[in-house]
Amino acid sequence: MADGIQTTIFANPFFVYLLLPFLLVFVVVFSILEKAKILGEDKKAADAIVAMVIAFIFVGVASVVDVTLKFIPIISLMLILILGFLLMFGFAGIKIEGNKGLQIAIGVVLGLAFIGTVLWATGVWNKIVFSNTTLQYIFLFLIFGGALALVVATAPKQKAGS
Numbered sequence: 001m002a003d004g005i006q007t008t009i010f011a012n013p014f015f016v017y018l019l020l021p022f023l024l025v026f027v028v029v030f031s032i033l034e035k036a037k038i039l040g041e042d043k044k045a046a047d048a049i050v051a052m053v054i055a056f057i058f059v060g061v062a063s064v065v066d067v068t069l070k071f072i073p074i075i076s077l078m079l080i081l082i083l084g085f086l087l088m089f090g091f092a093g094i095k096i097e098g099n100k101g102l103q104i105a106i107g108v109v110l111g112l113a114f115i116g117t118v119l120w121a122t123g124v125w126n127k128i129v130f131s132n133t134t135l136q137y138i139f140l141f142l143i144f145g146g147a148l149a150l151v152v153a154t155a156p157k158q159k160a161g162s
Contacts, residue, residue: 021065024072026055071121078113101153 009015030051033039039046059065085106089096096102119125130138 016069017062017065018059021068022055022059024068025058026051029054067121071117074117074121078110078117082110104153 030047033047033051034044037043039050086096094102096106116125119128
């Protein structure tokens, strides 16, 4: 008996591998062209044509579509996790706007997660081999780098004349 999920339109290869990536790229490129006004003021037709051509070229390259289909769910999950953290911070009364250290820490974690996701989605992560020694060096580098960043961030500022 066929599984209920496999018989829906959302599992159809036309929908998953052609229509959704096309719409994603078209909307993103069109909105960037509209916002940047690269082709000029009130040139919606030209923006739409350029966005459509780029989207058709995009869906014509299967490997790029595959990377995108692996990448988008992870990015969606990261956005949901970020929203959860922001909600927890809000409930706890922690202000992110004025806390420079917290902003930097969140930015570093999100940057590393983004780089890891790109490496995983493109298949490069599987080609990287870490030995125990390499992992120890990375761990030590992170500890010393974090300690140095902490010392620099908490050091009292001196005036230029003194």
